[in-house]
Amino acid sequence: MAWNRKHLLDIESLDADELNTVLDTARAFKAVGTRAIKKVPALRGKTVINLFVEPSTRTRISFELAEQRLSADVINFTAEASSLKKGETLKDTARNLEALNADFIVIRHSASGAPHFLSRFLNASVVNAGDGAHEHPTQALLDAFTIREKKGRIAGLNVTILGDILYSRVARSNIWALTKLGANVTLCGPSTLVPKVFEKMGCRVTYSVEEAIKDADIINLLRIQHERQRQTMFPSLNEYTSLFGLTRARMDRTKPDALIMHPGPINRGVEIDSEIADCKRSVILEQVTNGLAVRMAVLFLINGGKPQEVAA
Numbered sequence: 001m002a003w004n005r006k007h008l009l010d011i012e013s014l015d016a017d018e019l020n021t022v023l024d025t026a027r028a029f030k031a032v033g034t035r036a037i038k039k040v041p042a043l044r045g046k047t048v049i050n051l052f053v054e055p056s057t058r059t060r061i062s063f064e065l066a067e068q069r070l071s072a073d074v075i076n077f078t079a080e081a082s083s084l085k086k087g088e089t090l091k092d093t094a095r096n097l098e099a100l101n102a103d104f105i106v107i108r109h110s111a112s113g114a115p116h117f118l119s120r121f122l123n124a125s126v127v128n129a130g131d132g133a134h135e136h137p138t139q140a141l142l143d144a145f146t147i148r149e150k151k152g153r154i155a156g157l158n159v160t161i162l163g164d165i166l167y168s169r170v171a172r173s174n175i176w177a178l179t180k181l182g183a184n185v186t187l188c189g190p191s192t193l194v195p196k197v198f199e200k201m202g203c204r205v206t207y208s209v210e211e212a213i214k215d216a217d218i219i220n221l222l223r224i225q226h227e228r229q230r231q232t233m234f235p236s237l238n239e240y241t242s243l244f245g246l247t248r249a250r251m252d253r254t255k256p257d258a259l260i261m262h263p264g265p266i267n268r269g270v271e272i273d274s275e276i277a278d279c280k281r282s283v284i285l286e287q288v289t290n291g292l293a294v295r296m297a298v299l300f301l302i303n304g305g306k307p308q309e310v311a312a
C-alpha cells in the first residue's frame with residue numbers, strides 16, 4: 001500500500017491501514033539492519049535538517065542514524081548555537097533552512113503545533129519529533145512496533161499507560177495509535193494528571209494503580225514532565241512513588257508475561273524501581289532499538305517509497 005502523506009505531523013489523522021503500513025515497513029528495515037551493509041540509497045541526494053529546539057537523546061540520535069542509513073545528507077541544527085538566540089523567529093529560521101534546499105525538516109519544539117505551523121508554509125516535508133504536550137508520533141509508532149513484535153498482535157491487548165498523562169505527548173500519540181489498532185487502553189495516575197476527559201479518546205481512566213496493572217499485557221510508564229507543569233500537581237515525588245510507582249511489590253501483582261515499557265528518559269526510583277527498569281520483562285532498550293527502523297520507515301514512506309521496495 002502507498003503512503004500518500006507529505007508530512008508526519010501526528011497520529012490523530014492517520015488511519016489503521018496507514019499505521020500498519022509504517023509498522024510493516026519498519027519490520028523490513030529492521031531486517032536490513034541485520035545485514036553486513038546496513039545502508040540503502042533511498043534518500044540519496046536528499047537533505048534532512050534535524051531542527052531540535054528542545055533537548056533529546058533517543059529521538060535526535062535515532063533520526064540522525066536513520067537518515068544516514070537511508071543515505072541522506074544530514075544537518076543537525078543546534079538551537080543553543082543558532083540565530084534563534086539573536087531573536088530570529090522559528091518561521092524565518094525554517095524558511096532559511098529551506099532556502100538551503102532542505103527536503104525534510106525533522107522538528108522537536110516545546111510549543112504544541114510547531115510542526116503543523118511549519119507545514120503550512122514550507123515546501124519541505126515536516127516530521128514531528130515531539131511538539132510540546134501535543135504529540136510524539138514516531139514514539140507511538142515505535143511503541144506499537146515493539147508491542148506487535150513482542151506479543152504478535154496489538155488488537156485485544158490491555159495496555160496501561162501509567163503516570164503523567166496530562167502533560168505527555170507520548171501518551172496522546174500512544175492513545176491514538178493503540179485505540180486505532182484495537183488495543184484496550186487504560187490510563188492511571190494522580191487525578192490532577194489524568195483528567196476524566198481523556199475517556200473521550202476511547203480509553204478507560206482509573207486512579208487505582210492496582211486495578212490498572214492487574215490485567216495489563218503492557219504497562220507503559222511515563223515520567224513526571226516537570227518542564228511542562230506550571231503548578232504543583234501532587235504533594236511530593238515520594239508520595240507519587242508510593243502511590244503510583246512501579247515497585248517490586250506491584251510488579252508481583254501483574255500478569256507473569258506483562259511487559260514493561262517506558263519512552264525514556266527514566267527517573268529511577270520515581271516512576272519505576274531501578275531493578276524493574278533492568279528486569280527481563282522490561283523492553284525499554286528494545287524500544288530504542290526499534291526507533292531506528294521506525295524512523296527509517298517514516299522517512300522512506302514520506303519520500304514516496306513503497307513497502308515492498310525495502311528489500312531491493
Ligand code: CP
Binds near residue numbers: 056057130136
Ligand atoms: N523518548 C524520547 O522522546 O526521548 P528523548 O527526549 O531523549 O528523545
